[in-house]
Amino acid sequence: MIQIKNIHKYFRTKEKVLHALQGINLTIEAGKVFGIIGRSGAGKSTLIRMINLLERPDEGEVIIDGTDITKLSDGELRRLRQQIGMVFQHFNLLNSRTVLDNVIYPMRIAGVDKATRKARALELLKLVGLEDHIHKYPRQLSGGQKQRVGIARALTMDPKILLCDEATSALDPETTQSVLALLNEINRTLGITIVLITHSMDVIRNICDQVAVIDGGKIVEQGEVVEVFLHPQHDTTLALLSESGVDADGWKLFVHDIQGDVIRLTYHGQAAAEPLLSQISQELGLSLSIFQGAVGKIKDTPFGQLVIVVNYPEGKSIEETQQKMQTFFKEKNVDVEVLQA
Structure with missing residues (x-):
């Protein structure tokens, strides 16, 4: 279980102080797919990066399975991060390495022996449907294939949590659907908790069990996706639904x-x-x-x-x-x- 308690985050410049996250409280149940939706600048990227402390809160707690990870030592935090995979919007692949080597790379850094890391990489590339592309380079792949490599790479250390930072926003609609289907299958078969951020209600509707709507650094609505989708309460939620073609007041x-x-x-x-x-x-x-x-x-x-x-x-x-x-x-x-x- 992931618990985010009273999180505040400030970004300071010479001119001003931006209160990016303002008292965020969330509970994400183990094994669920949890979506965080909001427009650009709402704070969703900052929020998801709190879960593996790529961004540290100025106030509040981030609790994973009962442990406040903001209090971990550097060594303990490195070990924790091996249990948290991350999939990025723009893939972040190593262009000079093959598909196989991209997936192997995190295991090499972690000190996994050569035979084990290759076997694991081949297993994961089969899982994401790229077993016939292992010797290709990223430039030879489509956007959807690149994201599948990113997903395979994020799973190498057998994580309990998978964070998806706008993982489908750079993809066309058809490819988006195939990547979401893959994430859904990973959640079902491996039981991994998935936390994703998006600006699209269609993504939330297709894959998520629960959702939080963020606006101006605050959670303005949250709950089961069925309830939030069919009974929206906040103006931001209504607007996001309308933008996705669901206009309750048409x-x-x-x-x-x-x-x-x-x-x-x-x-x-x-x-x-x-x-x-x-x-x-x-x-x-x-x-x-x-x-x-x-x-x-x-x-x-x-x-x-x-x-x-x-x-x-x-x-x-x-x-x-x-x-x-x-x-x-x-x-x-x-x-x-x-x-x-």
């Missing part, structure tokens, strides 16, 4: 053209597979139209979020019909929010 653009009650339905898991609108329309005689919607998956969890317009049947009590509708959706574990009545 229906307001047409508010003057809507006749009927406007309702947002939010659901995930089993409810996503059921024909809910068809069922309730038939049972209660409702006239329903979908005004805005998104369906898909958040990691492995199917979800749906629909904005619908409801018109009630004539000759029946609207209040009674509304109550029956609320009961129906509650029994199906669907959250109902009345946006306009």
